[in-house]
Amino acid sequence: MSAPGLDLSRRAAIAGVGVSHFGRNLPDSQLRLAAIAFKQALDDAGLSRDDVDGLAINLGWPLGVDYDRAADAFGLNVRYVNQTWTHGRFVTMCIQQAAIAVAAGLADVVACIAVASFTRERDILGGPGDFEGLREEGGTHGEYPPYGMTSPAAGAAMAYQRYMSLYDADTRGLGEVAVTMRNHARKNPNAVMQKPMTLADHQNARPIVTPLGLFDCCIVSDGAVVVLITSAERARDLRKPPVYVSGMQGIRAGRDEFIFAPPGLGINQQQPGAVAPRPSDLDAYRMAGIERRDINGLYTYDAFTPLVLFVLERFGFCAPGDAHQWVRGGRIGLGGELPVNTSGGLLSEAHVSGWNSIAEITRQLRGEAGERQIAKASHLQWGTCWGDSVVFSAH
Protein backbone atom coordinates (compact mmCIF):
# COMPACT_ATOMS: atom_id res chain seq x y z
CA MET A 1 0.00 0.00 0.00
CA SER A 2 1.14 3.49 -0.68
CA ALA A 3 2.58 5.25 2.33
CA PRO A 4 3.30 8.92 1.76
CA GLY A 5 6.92 9.76 2.49
CA LEU A 6 5.96 13.23 3.51
CA ASP A 7 2.81 14.05 5.43
CA LEU A 8 1.09 16.64 3.29
CA SER A 9 -2.29 16.38 5.00
CA ARG A 10 -3.50 19.82 6.07
CA ARG A 11 -0.21 21.46 5.11
CA ALA A 12 -1.96 23.64 2.52
CA ALA A 13 -5.32 25.38 2.46
CA ILE A 14 -7.61 27.43 0.30
CA ALA A 15 -7.38 30.98 1.60
CA GLY A 16 -9.55 32.75 -0.92
CA VAL A 17 -11.90 32.21 -3.83
CA GLY A 18 -13.24 34.51 -6.49
CA VAL A 19 -15.96 33.85 -9.01
CA SER A 20 -16.86 35.94 -12.06
CA HIS A 21 -20.36 36.23 -13.41
CA PHE A 22 -21.32 33.16 -15.46
CA GLY A 23 -23.28 33.20 -18.69
CA ARG A 24 -23.47 32.43 -22.35
CA ASN A 25 -22.13 34.70 -25.06
CA LEU A 26 -20.73 37.08 -22.48
CA PRO A 27 -19.10 40.17 -23.96
CA ASP A 28 -16.10 39.79 -21.60
CA SER A 29 -12.79 38.37 -22.79
CA GLN A 30 -11.38 35.39 -20.95
CA LEU A 31 -8.75 37.67 -19.42
CA ARG A 32 -11.40 40.07 -18.14
CA LEU A 33 -13.40 37.26 -16.51
CA ALA A 34 -10.20 35.97 -14.90
CA ALA A 35 -9.36 39.45 -13.66
CA ILE A 36 -12.76 39.81 -11.97
CA ALA A 37 -12.34 36.45 -10.22
CA PHE A 38 -8.71 37.18 -9.29
CA LYS A 39 -9.48 40.51 -7.62
CA GLN A 40 -12.42 38.99 -5.75
CA ALA A 41 -10.21 36.12 -4.53
CA LEU A 42 -7.59 38.56 -3.22
CA ASP A 43 -10.27 40.49 -1.38
CA ASP A 44 -11.78 37.29 0.00
CA ALA A 45 -8.42 36.24 1.45
CA GLY A 46 -7.28 39.69 2.50
CA LEU A 47 -4.17 39.32 0.34
CA SER A 48 -2.61 41.70 -2.13
CA ARG A 49 -1.41 41.04 -5.65
CA ASP A 50 2.18 41.19 -4.37
CA ASP A 51 1.56 38.16 -2.16
CA VAL A 52 0.86 35.92 -5.17
CA ASP A 53 4.08 34.28 -6.37
CA GLY A 54 2.73 31.12 -7.99
CA LEU A 55 0.26 30.32 -10.76
CA ALA A 56 -1.60 27.12 -11.55
CA ILE A 57 -3.43 27.31 -14.86
CA ASN A 58 -5.91 24.60 -15.75
CA LEU A 59 -7.20 25.98 -19.03
CA GLY A 60 -4.81 27.79 -21.30
CA TRP A 61 -5.31 29.57 -24.60
CA PRO A 62 -7.48 29.62 -26.65
CA LEU A 63 -10.26 28.50 -24.29
CA GLY A 64 -8.69 30.28 -21.33
CA VAL A 65 -5.59 32.32 -20.52
CA ASP A 66 -1.97 31.14 -20.46
CA TYR A 67 0.25 31.64 -17.39
CA ASP A 68 2.54 34.21 -18.99
CA ARG A 69 -0.33 36.41 -20.13
CA ALA A 70 -2.01 36.20 -16.73
CA ALA A 71 1.23 37.08 -14.91
CA ASP A 72 1.79 40.01 -17.24
CA ALA A 73 -1.77 41.31 -17.12
CA PHE A 74 -2.13 40.99 -13.33
CA GLY A 75 1.26 42.57 -12.66
CA LEU A 76 2.66 39.53 -10.87
CA ASN A 77 6.19 38.42 -10.12
CA VAL A 78 5.84 34.67 -10.27
CA ARG A 79 8.41 32.06 -9.21
CA TYR A 80 6.29 28.92 -9.59
CA VAL A 81 4.03 27.84 -12.47
CA ASN A 82 2.05 24.75 -13.38
CA GLN A 83 -0.06 24.78 -16.53
CA THR A 84 -1.99 21.69 -17.58
CA TRP A 85 -3.76 20.63 -20.75
CA THR A 86 -6.88 22.59 -21.54
CA HIS A 87 -9.06 19.85 -20.04
CA GLY A 88 -11.30 19.55 -17.02
CA ARG A 89 -9.51 16.41 -15.94
CA PHE A 90 -6.70 18.42 -14.41
CA VAL A 91 -8.57 20.24 -11.63
CA THR A 92 -7.15 17.78 -9.10
CA MET A 93 -3.66 18.01 -10.54
CA CYS A 94 -3.63 21.81 -10.32
CA ILE A 95 -4.78 21.78 -6.70
CA GLN A 96 -2.37 18.99 -5.76
CA GLN A 97 0.62 20.63 -7.36
CA ALA A 98 -0.26 23.96 -5.74
CA ALA A 99 -0.58 22.29 -2.33
CA ILE A 100 2.75 20.52 -2.81
CA ALA A 101 4.39 23.73 -4.01
CA VAL A 102 3.38 25.77 -0.97
CA ALA A 103 4.25 22.90 1.40
CA ALA A 104 7.68 22.62 -0.21
CA GLY A 105 8.31 26.35 -0.17
CA LEU A 106 8.35 26.71 -3.95
CA ALA A 107 5.69 29.39 -3.59
CA ASP A 108 3.91 31.24 -0.79
CA VAL A 109 0.57 31.81 -2.51
CA VAL A 110 -0.49 30.01 -5.67
CA ALA A 111 -3.38 31.44 -7.66
CA CYS A 112 -5.22 28.65 -9.45
CA ILE A 113 -6.85 30.34 -12.42
CA ALA A 114 -9.61 28.62 -14.35
CA VAL A 115 -11.34 30.56 -17.07
CA ALA A 116 -13.16 29.35 -20.12
CA SER A 117 -15.16 31.02 -22.83
CA PHE A 118 -16.81 28.04 -24.44
CA THR A 119 -19.30 30.16 -26.36
CA ARG A 120 -16.55 32.13 -28.10
CA GLU A 121 -14.56 29.00 -28.93
CA ARG A 122 -17.37 26.70 -30.05
CA ASP A 123 -15.33 24.72 -32.58
CA ILE A 124 -13.04 23.44 -29.81
CA LEU A 125 -15.68 21.06 -28.48
CA GLY A 126 -16.17 18.39 -31.09
CA GLY A 127 -15.88 20.75 -34.02
CA PRO A 128 -13.24 21.34 -36.66
CA GLY A 129 -11.04 23.12 -34.09
CA ASP A 130 -10.81 20.04 -31.88
CA PHE A 131 -7.32 18.97 -32.94
CA GLU A 132 -6.94 16.50 -30.13
CA GLY A 133 -9.43 14.21 -31.78
CA LEU A 134 -6.84 13.58 -34.46
CA ARG A 135 -4.34 12.26 -31.97
CA GLU A 136 -2.92 9.03 -33.32
CA GLU A 137 -5.07 6.06 -32.32
CA GLY A 138 -7.84 8.18 -30.89
CA GLY A 139 -8.69 11.29 -28.95
CA THR A 140 -8.62 11.66 -25.23
CA HIS A 141 -12.35 11.00 -24.73
CA GLY A 142 -12.56 8.24 -27.35
CA GLU A 143 -12.86 10.64 -30.27
CA TYR A 144 -12.19 9.29 -33.74
CA PRO A 145 -13.05 12.05 -36.25
CA PRO A 146 -12.70 9.95 -39.44
CA TYR A 147 -15.83 8.10 -38.24
CA GLY A 148 -17.63 11.23 -37.11
CA MET A 149 -16.84 10.55 -33.45
CA THR A 150 -15.77 14.10 -32.74
CA SER A 151 -17.16 15.09 -29.36
CA PRO A 152 -16.38 14.28 -25.73
CA ALA A 153 -20.11 13.71 -25.23
CA ALA A 154 -19.90 10.71 -27.54
CA GLY A 155 -17.28 9.11 -25.28
CA ALA A 156 -19.60 9.42 -22.30
CA ALA A 157 -22.48 8.06 -24.39
CA MET A 158 -20.40 5.03 -25.43
CA ALA A 159 -19.67 4.30 -21.79
CA TYR A 160 -23.30 4.64 -20.70
CA GLN A 161 -24.62 2.50 -23.56
CA ARG A 162 -22.39 -0.33 -22.38
CA TYR A 163 -23.35 0.29 -18.76
CA MET A 164 -27.04 -0.01 -19.68
CA SER A 165 -26.38 -3.27 -21.47
CA LEU A 166 -24.29 -4.79 -18.66
CA TYR A 167 -26.57 -3.76 -15.80
CA ASP A 168 -29.98 -3.63 -17.45
CA ALA A 169 -30.12 0.09 -16.64
CA ASP A 170 -32.23 2.81 -18.23
CA THR A 171 -31.79 6.59 -18.38
CA ARG A 172 -33.98 7.52 -15.41
CA GLY A 173 -30.96 7.61 -13.09
CA LEU A 174 -29.39 10.11 -15.48
CA GLY A 175 -32.59 12.13 -15.22
CA GLU A 176 -32.32 12.14 -11.43
CA VAL A 177 -28.81 13.59 -11.77
CA ALA A 178 -29.91 16.28 -14.24
CA VAL A 179 -32.97 17.30 -12.21
CA THR A 180 -30.98 17.38 -8.95
CA MET A 181 -28.33 19.64 -10.47
CA ARG A 182 -31.05 21.95 -11.77
CA ASN A 183 -32.70 22.08 -8.36
CA HIS A 184 -29.34 23.02 -6.83
CA ALA A 185 -28.76 25.70 -9.47
CA ARG A 186 -32.14 27.23 -8.69
CA LYS A 187 -30.88 27.94 -5.18
CA ASN A 188 -27.80 29.66 -6.65
CA PRO A 189 -28.37 33.13 -8.13
CA ASN A 190 -25.08 32.94 -10.09
CA ALA A 191 -26.08 29.72 -11.85
CA VAL A 192 -26.82 30.04 -15.56
CA MET A 193 -29.76 27.61 -15.64
CA GLN A 194 -32.74 28.69 -13.54
CA LYS A 195 -35.67 27.12 -15.38
CA PRO A 196 -37.33 24.27 -13.47
CA MET A 197 -36.75 20.77 -14.87
CA THR A 198 -38.74 17.59 -14.32
CA LEU A 199 -37.81 13.99 -14.96
CA ALA A 200 -40.26 14.10 -17.88
CA ASP A 201 -38.40 17.11 -19.34
CA HIS A 202 -35.22 15.03 -19.18
CA GLN A 203 -36.76 11.95 -20.74
CA ASN A 204 -38.38 13.94 -23.54
CA ALA A 205 -35.39 16.13 -24.42
CA ARG A 206 -34.01 16.02 -27.93
CA PRO A 207 -31.29 13.44 -28.51
CA ILE A 208 -27.69 14.67 -28.70
CA VAL A 209 -25.76 11.45 -28.93
CA THR A 210 -27.91 8.55 -27.85
CA PRO A 211 -28.30 7.33 -25.20
CA LEU A 212 -27.63 10.93 -24.05
CA GLY A 213 -30.09 13.76 -24.59
CA LEU A 214 -29.88 17.51 -24.20
CA PHE A 215 -30.09 17.55 -20.39
CA ASP A 216 -27.42 14.88 -20.02
CA CYS A 217 -24.87 17.31 -21.42
CA CYS A 218 -23.47 20.22 -19.45
CA ILE A 219 -24.08 23.77 -20.50
CA VAL A 220 -21.64 25.55 -22.73
CA SER A 221 -20.88 28.75 -20.88
CA ASP A 222 -18.32 31.43 -20.04
CA GLY A 223 -16.87 32.21 -16.65
CA ALA A 224 -13.86 32.25 -14.35
CA VAL A 225 -12.93 30.98 -10.90
CA VAL A 226 -9.74 31.81 -9.00
CA VAL A 227 -8.68 29.79 -5.95
CA LEU A 228 -5.79 30.98 -3.76
CA ILE A 229 -3.79 28.23 -2.07
CA THR A 230 -1.25 28.91 0.65
CA SER A 231 0.32 27.11 3.57
CA ALA A 232 -1.93 26.12 6.46
CA GLU A 233 0.03 28.38 8.84
CA ARG A 234 -0.39 31.42 6.66
CA ALA A 235 -4.03 30.64 5.92
CA ARG A 236 -4.85 30.67 9.63
CA ASP A 237 -3.76 34.33 9.81
CA LEU A 238 -5.90 35.47 6.90
CA ARG A 239 -9.40 36.90 6.65
CA LYS A 240 -11.45 33.69 6.28
CA PRO A 241 -11.26 30.26 7.98
CA PRO A 242 -8.84 27.95 6.12
CA VAL A 243 -10.25 25.18 3.96
CA TYR A 244 -7.61 22.51 4.42
CA VAL A 245 -6.36 20.18 1.71
CA SER A 246 -6.50 17.09 3.89
CA GLY A 247 -6.27 14.19 1.45
CA MET A 248 -5.20 13.72 -2.16
CA GLN A 249 -4.79 11.07 -4.79
CA GLY A 250 -3.66 11.49 -8.36
CA ILE A 251 -5.15 10.84 -11.75
CA ARG A 252 -5.21 7.20 -12.83
CA ALA A 253 -4.02 6.07 -16.25
CA GLY A 254 -3.30 2.83 -18.04
CA ARG A 255 -4.93 0.32 -20.36
CA ASP A 256 -7.68 -0.36 -17.84
CA GLU A 257 -8.62 3.31 -17.74
CA PHE A 258 -10.93 5.28 -20.00
CA ILE A 259 -11.52 8.87 -18.93
CA PHE A 260 -15.33 8.58 -18.91
CA ALA A 261 -15.77 5.09 -17.46
CA PRO A 262 -14.94 3.27 -14.25
CA PRO A 263 -12.36 0.49 -14.60
CA GLY A 264 -13.83 -2.77 -15.84
CA LEU A 265 -16.60 -1.31 -18.00
CA GLY A 266 -14.89 -2.44 -21.19
CA ILE A 267 -14.42 0.77 -23.20
CA ASN A 268 -11.41 1.11 -25.50
CA GLN A 269 -8.96 -1.53 -24.26
CA GLN A 270 -10.30 -1.80 -20.67
CA GLN A 271 -10.44 -5.37 -19.40
CA PRO A 272 -14.08 -6.15 -18.64
CA GLY A 273 -15.07 -7.05 -15.10
CA ALA A 274 -16.05 -4.32 -12.65
CA VAL A 275 -14.35 -4.29 -9.28
CA ALA A 276 -15.22 -2.64 -6.00
CA PRO A 277 -12.63 -0.05 -4.94
CA ARG A 278 -9.32 -1.46 -3.71
CA PRO A 279 -7.47 0.24 -0.84
CA SER A 280 -5.17 1.93 -3.35
CA ASP A 281 -8.23 3.48 -5.00
CA LEU A 282 -9.08 5.28 -1.75
CA ASP A 283 -5.77 6.85 -0.73
CA ALA A 284 -7.34 10.29 -0.30
CA TYR A 285 -9.55 9.20 2.61
CA ARG A 286 -6.64 7.51 4.36
CA MET A 287 -4.43 10.57 3.93
CA ALA A 288 -7.21 12.75 5.34
CA GLY A 289 -7.55 10.40 8.32
CA ILE A 290 -11.22 9.77 7.61
CA GLU A 291 -13.51 7.06 6.28
CA ARG A 292 -15.72 7.38 3.24
CA ARG A 293 -18.77 7.65 5.50
CA ASP A 294 -17.29 10.88 6.96
CA ILE A 295 -17.73 12.64 3.61
CA ASN A 296 -20.59 15.16 3.89
CA GLY A 297 -20.85 15.96 0.20
CA LEU A 298 -19.35 14.93 -3.12
CA TYR A 299 -18.28 17.32 -5.86
CA THR A 300 -17.46 16.00 -9.28
CA TYR A 301 -16.87 16.76 -12.93
CA ASP A 302 -20.42 16.39 -14.24
CA ALA A 303 -19.86 17.33 -17.87
CA PHE A 304 -22.28 14.49 -18.69
CA THR A 305 -24.78 12.85 -16.33
CA PRO A 306 -23.24 9.33 -16.52
CA LEU A 307 -20.02 10.66 -15.00
CA VAL A 308 -21.86 11.26 -11.73
CA LEU A 309 -23.01 7.63 -11.59
CA PHE A 310 -19.52 6.41 -12.42
CA VAL A 311 -17.78 8.42 -9.70
CA LEU A 312 -20.19 7.09 -7.06
CA GLU A 313 -19.21 3.56 -8.03
CA ARG A 314 -15.53 4.37 -8.41
CA PHE A 315 -15.24 5.54 -4.80
CA GLY A 316 -17.53 2.83 -3.45
CA PHE A 317 -20.51 4.92 -2.37
CA CYS A 318 -22.44 2.14 -4.07
CA ALA A 319 -21.60 -1.11 -5.84
CA PRO A 320 -20.70 -1.38 -9.54
CA GLY A 321 -23.91 -1.30 -11.58
CA ASP A 322 -26.01 0.10 -8.72
CA ALA A 323 -25.56 3.86 -9.09
CA HIS A 324 -28.40 4.31 -11.60
CA GLN A 325 -30.79 3.10 -8.87
CA TRP A 326 -28.88 4.45 -5.87
CA VAL A 327 -29.19 8.11 -6.97
CA ARG A 328 -32.96 7.97 -7.16
CA GLY A 329 -35.25 9.31 -4.47
CA GLY A 330 -33.29 12.41 -3.52
CA ARG A 331 -30.14 10.74 -2.23
CA ILE A 332 -27.75 13.14 -4.02
CA GLY A 333 -29.81 16.27 -3.42
CA LEU A 334 -29.54 18.84 -0.64
CA GLY A 335 -30.81 17.17 2.51
CA GLY A 336 -30.05 13.74 1.06
CA GLU A 337 -27.55 11.15 2.19
CA LEU A 338 -24.78 12.45 -0.07
CA PRO A 339 -25.41 15.86 -1.62
CA VAL A 340 -23.58 16.19 -4.96
CA ASN A 341 -22.51 19.44 -6.65
CA THR A 342 -24.65 21.66 -4.46
CA SER A 343 -24.21 24.80 -6.59
CA GLY A 344 -25.51 23.09 -9.73
CA GLY A 345 -22.35 21.68 -11.27
CA LEU A 346 -21.36 21.90 -14.91
CA LEU A 347 -24.81 20.66 -15.81
CA SER A 348 -26.70 23.67 -14.47
CA GLU A 349 -24.42 26.24 -12.77
CA ALA A 350 -21.65 26.78 -15.33
CA HIS A 351 -18.87 24.93 -17.10
CA VAL A 352 -15.84 26.40 -15.43
CA SER A 353 -14.28 23.00 -15.77
CA GLY A 354 -15.35 22.00 -12.25
CA TRP A 355 -13.71 24.93 -10.49
CA ASN A 356 -17.17 26.33 -9.78
CA SER A 357 -17.56 23.31 -7.50
CA ILE A 358 -14.20 24.01 -5.81
CA ALA A 359 -15.55 27.50 -5.03
CA GLU A 360 -18.72 25.90 -3.65
CA ILE A 361 -16.71 23.48 -1.47
CA THR A 362 -14.96 26.51 -0.01
CA ARG A 363 -18.22 28.31 0.71
CA GLN A 364 -19.71 25.15 2.26
CA LEU A 365 -16.80 24.45 4.59
CA ARG A 366 -16.81 28.08 5.74
CA GLY A 367 -20.57 27.97 6.34
CA GLU A 368 -21.20 30.60 3.65
CA ALA A 369 -23.51 28.59 1.38
CA GLY A 370 -26.77 30.13 2.57
CA GLU A 371 -29.84 28.29 1.38
CA ARG A 372 -27.61 25.50 0.03
CA GLN A 373 -25.63 24.98 3.24
CA ILE A 374 -24.91 21.34 4.14
CA ALA A 375 -25.44 21.08 7.90
CA LYS A 376 -22.21 20.48 9.84
CA ALA A 377 -20.09 20.16 6.70
CA SER A 378 -16.66 19.01 7.89
CA HIS A 379 -15.23 16.97 5.00
CA LEU A 380 -16.14 17.47 1.36
CA GLN A 381 -14.69 15.46 -1.48
CA TRP A 382 -13.71 16.54 -4.98
CA GLY A 383 -13.46 13.25 -6.88
CA THR A 384 -13.81 12.26 -10.51
CA CYS A 385 -14.81 9.15 -12.41
CA TRP A 386 -11.20 8.93 -13.66
CA GLY A 387 -10.17 8.27 -10.09
CA ASP A 388 -8.41 11.34 -8.74
CA SER A 389 -9.52 13.21 -5.67
CA VAL A 390 -8.89 15.96 -3.15
CA VAL A 391 -10.55 15.86 0.27
CA PHE A 392 -11.12 19.27 1.82
CA SER A 393 -11.69 19.68 5.55
CA ALA A 394 -12.81 22.48 7.81
CA HIS A 395 -10.37 21.38 10.53
Added chain:
Amino acid sequence: MGHVLGRFSRVLCALKLLMDKHTKPLPRVTPDNQPFWDACRRHELLVQHCAACDATFLPPAPLCPHCLELDPGWRVASGRGQVTTFVEIHQNWFPAFADDLPYNVAQIQLDEGPRLTANLVDVQAADIEVGMPVEVVFDDVEPDFTLPRFRPVRT
Protein backbone atom coordinates in the same frame (compact mmCIF):
# COMPACT_ATOMS: atom_id res chain seq x y z
CA MET B 1 14.54 11.85 -47.32
CA GLY B 2 11.62 11.76 -49.72
CA HIS B 3 9.94 9.18 -47.50
CA VAL B 4 10.27 11.41 -44.45
CA LEU B 5 8.95 14.40 -46.34
CA GLY B 6 6.09 12.34 -47.66
CA ARG B 7 5.08 11.30 -44.18
CA PHE B 8 5.37 14.85 -42.93
CA SER B 9 3.18 16.14 -45.71
CA ARG B 10 0.59 13.48 -44.79
CA VAL B 11 0.45 14.87 -41.27
CA LEU B 12 0.11 18.39 -42.58
CA CYS B 13 -2.56 17.19 -44.96
CA ALA B 14 -4.47 15.53 -42.11
CA LEU B 15 -4.33 18.69 -40.00
CA LYS B 16 -5.42 20.77 -42.96
CA LEU B 17 -8.33 18.44 -43.56
CA LEU B 18 -9.41 18.73 -39.95
CA MET B 19 -9.35 22.49 -40.22
CA ASP B 20 -11.51 22.33 -43.32
CA LYS B 21 -14.89 21.88 -41.78
CA HIS B 22 -16.46 20.66 -45.01
CA THR B 23 -14.06 17.76 -45.50
CA LYS B 24 -14.20 14.61 -43.43
CA PRO B 25 -10.86 14.14 -41.71
CA LEU B 26 -8.58 11.18 -42.31
CA PRO B 27 -6.54 9.49 -39.59
CA ARG B 28 -3.03 10.74 -38.96
CA VAL B 29 -0.62 8.24 -40.39
CA THR B 30 2.49 7.78 -38.26
CA PRO B 31 5.45 5.40 -38.33
CA ASP B 32 3.65 3.32 -35.71
CA ASN B 33 0.33 2.87 -37.50
CA GLN B 34 1.43 3.01 -41.13
CA PRO B 35 1.38 -0.82 -41.55
CA PHE B 36 -2.24 -0.85 -40.33
CA TRP B 37 -3.37 1.76 -42.85
CA ASP B 38 -1.30 0.29 -45.67
CA ALA B 39 -3.00 -3.05 -45.02
CA CYS B 40 -6.45 -1.44 -45.13
CA ARG B 41 -5.64 -0.22 -48.64
CA ARG B 42 -5.05 -3.91 -49.50
CA HIS B 43 -8.37 -4.69 -47.73
CA GLU B 44 -6.64 -6.52 -44.92
CA LEU B 45 -7.25 -5.81 -41.23
CA LEU B 46 -4.15 -6.11 -39.05
CA VAL B 47 -3.66 -6.41 -35.32
CA GLN B 48 -0.35 -6.18 -33.58
CA HIS B 49 1.02 -9.48 -32.39
CA CYS B 50 4.07 -9.77 -30.19
CA ALA B 51 6.28 -12.67 -31.20
CA ALA B 52 8.07 -12.47 -27.84
CA CYS B 53 5.09 -12.88 -25.50
CA ASP B 54 2.25 -13.88 -27.86
CA ALA B 55 0.11 -10.87 -26.88
CA THR B 56 -2.29 -9.39 -29.44
CA PHE B 57 -3.14 -5.74 -29.09
CA LEU B 58 -4.27 -2.44 -30.54
CA PRO B 59 -3.93 0.49 -30.96
CA PRO B 60 -0.68 0.30 -32.91
CA ALA B 61 2.42 1.04 -30.87
CA PRO B 62 6.18 0.75 -31.32
CA LEU B 63 6.39 -1.68 -28.40
CA CYS B 64 4.38 -4.41 -26.76
CA PRO B 65 2.48 -3.02 -23.74
CA HIS B 66 2.70 -6.42 -22.05
CA CYS B 67 6.42 -7.32 -22.32
CA LEU B 68 7.89 -4.07 -23.74
CA GLU B 69 9.38 -5.83 -26.77
CA LEU B 70 10.25 -3.22 -29.40
CA ASP B 71 8.73 -3.54 -32.88
CA PRO B 72 6.37 -6.36 -31.91
CA GLY B 73 5.04 -7.14 -35.38
CA TRP B 74 1.67 -7.68 -37.03
CA ARG B 75 -0.81 -10.40 -37.86
CA VAL B 76 -3.78 -10.47 -40.22
CA ALA B 77 -7.00 -10.51 -38.24
CA SER B 78 -10.11 -12.49 -39.06
CA GLY B 79 -12.07 -9.28 -39.52
CA ARG B 80 -14.79 -10.66 -37.28
CA GLY B 81 -15.84 -9.46 -33.89
CA GLN B 82 -18.78 -8.16 -31.89
CA VAL B 83 -20.20 -4.79 -30.96
CA THR B 84 -19.26 -3.86 -27.38
CA THR B 85 -20.93 -0.44 -27.39
CA PHE B 86 -22.38 2.09 -29.82
CA VAL B 87 -23.88 5.55 -30.05
CA GLU B 88 -26.07 7.41 -32.49
CA ILE B 89 -24.96 10.97 -33.15
CA HIS B 90 -27.71 13.56 -33.65
CA GLN B 91 -25.83 16.77 -32.93
CA ASN B 92 -24.14 18.63 -35.76
CA TRP B 93 -20.74 19.21 -34.18
CA PHE B 94 -18.75 18.87 -37.37
CA PRO B 95 -20.20 20.32 -40.58
CA ALA B 96 -18.64 17.67 -42.84
CA PHE B 97 -20.89 15.04 -41.21
CA ALA B 98 -24.08 17.14 -41.28
CA ASP B 99 -25.63 15.27 -44.19
CA ASP B 100 -25.09 11.93 -42.44
CA LEU B 101 -27.06 12.78 -39.29
CA PRO B 102 -28.06 10.76 -37.43
CA TYR B 103 -25.26 8.22 -37.81
CA ASN B 104 -23.77 5.52 -35.61
CA VAL B 105 -20.31 4.98 -34.18
CA ALA B 106 -19.49 1.70 -32.46
CA GLN B 107 -16.70 -0.08 -30.69
CA ILE B 108 -15.99 -3.56 -31.96
CA GLN B 109 -14.10 -6.21 -30.08
CA LEU B 110 -12.27 -8.31 -32.65
CA ASP B 111 -12.22 -12.08 -32.20
CA GLU B 112 -8.48 -11.63 -31.60
CA GLY B 113 -9.25 -9.47 -28.51
CA PRO B 114 -8.44 -5.80 -29.21
CA ARG B 115 -11.18 -3.23 -29.80
CA LEU B 116 -11.58 -0.75 -32.65
CA THR B 117 -13.83 2.28 -33.12
CA ALA B 118 -15.69 2.45 -36.44
CA ASN B 119 -19.10 2.92 -38.06
CA LEU B 120 -21.54 0.06 -38.64
CA VAL B 121 -23.01 -0.20 -42.13
CA ASP B 122 -25.93 -2.15 -43.63
CA VAL B 123 -27.89 -1.93 -40.38
CA GLN B 124 -30.74 0.19 -39.04
CA ALA B 125 -30.04 2.08 -35.83
CA ALA B 126 -32.87 0.29 -34.00
CA ASP B 127 -31.31 -3.08 -34.81
CA ILE B 128 -27.88 -2.40 -33.31
CA GLU B 129 -27.19 -4.31 -30.09
CA VAL B 130 -24.29 -4.88 -27.76
CA GLY B 131 -22.95 -8.35 -28.56
CA MET B 132 -24.04 -8.25 -32.21
CA PRO B 133 -21.59 -10.24 -34.41
CA VAL B 134 -20.02 -8.11 -37.14
CA GLU B 135 -17.41 -8.38 -39.87
CA VAL B 136 -15.14 -5.85 -41.50
CA VAL B 137 -15.86 -4.15 -44.80
CA PHE B 138 -13.39 -1.82 -46.46
CA ASP B 139 -14.46 1.62 -47.66
CA ASP B 140 -12.08 3.22 -50.16
CA VAL B 141 -12.86 6.77 -49.06
CA GLU B 142 -10.02 8.31 -51.11
CA PRO B 143 -7.98 6.95 -54.01
CA ASP B 144 -5.13 6.34 -51.56
CA PHE B 145 -7.00 5.83 -48.29
CA THR B 146 -9.27 3.07 -46.99
CA LEU B 147 -11.25 3.00 -43.75
CA PRO B 148 -12.48 -0.23 -42.18
CA ARG B 149 -16.13 -0.27 -41.16
CA PHE B 150 -18.23 -3.20 -39.95
CA ARG B 151 -21.52 -4.83 -40.92
CA PRO B 152 -23.66 -7.46 -39.23
CA VAL B 153 -22.61 -11.02 -39.98
CA ARG B 154 -25.25 -12.49 -42.23
CA THR B 155 -26.50 -15.75 -40.87
